[in-house]
Amino acid sequence: MSLALERLLEGPVEDVAPGLLGLRLRTELPSGPTEVLITEVEAYAGGRDPASHAYGGQTPRNASMFGRRGTLYVYRSYGIHWCMNIVTGGPGDPSAVLLRAGRALIGADVMARRRGRATNLTDGPGKLTQALGVTGDADGSTVWDGPVRLLQGPEPRGQIIASPRVGISKAVAWPWRFVLVE
DNA sequence: GGCAAGATCCTCT
DNA sequence: GAGGATCTTGCCA
DSSP states (O other): OOHHHHHHTOSOHHHHHHHHTTOEEEEEETTEEEEEEEEEEEEEEGGGOTTSTTTTOOOTTTGGGGSOTTBEEEEEETTTEEEEEEEOOOTTOOEEEEEEEEEEEEOHHHHHHHHTSSSSSSSSHHHHHHHTTOOGGGTTOBTTTSSEEEEOOOSSOOEEEEEOOSSOSSSTTOOOEEEEEO
């Protein structure tokens, strides 16, 4: 585990989230290695954020959000898709960053096979998760020693744009969606 | 035990 | 641009 990376996850989630842009996410599965550059994220501030899954307290579903920093929270969206978050809060703070989109660096052919299509491989939270081969099995693992690894990204990074979050009905106006413009 | 809503994606018009 | 797929969670009776 990288100390520098772990420190990137410390602090208020709305500050941590843009810091994840430009980092790399890697999975190595039997179906092949894949790696993406993170280009879009959203911050969810646990108990103080009405739009967060953890807002109502801990349940079996969101238990991973209450885990230690760097834990993956993978949940099923609309009964069909998997979406993944990286937990950034410490004990008692179920804050997490939703990974919404990325750019394929390694294994685009593998992603295309997993996605069943050749285009729009990683331009949405459900698509990104599927392209990396991540499912509920990865829920509760960590990005330090689990199937999904967080790695330093190439420098320099591009420009970061903040805008309102997508697909939620509460706290809609908070500009906690961050996009990397290269 | 039933029901409505959800941090989405794809296809068709 | 609109609608359907598909299932888990949480609320209420």
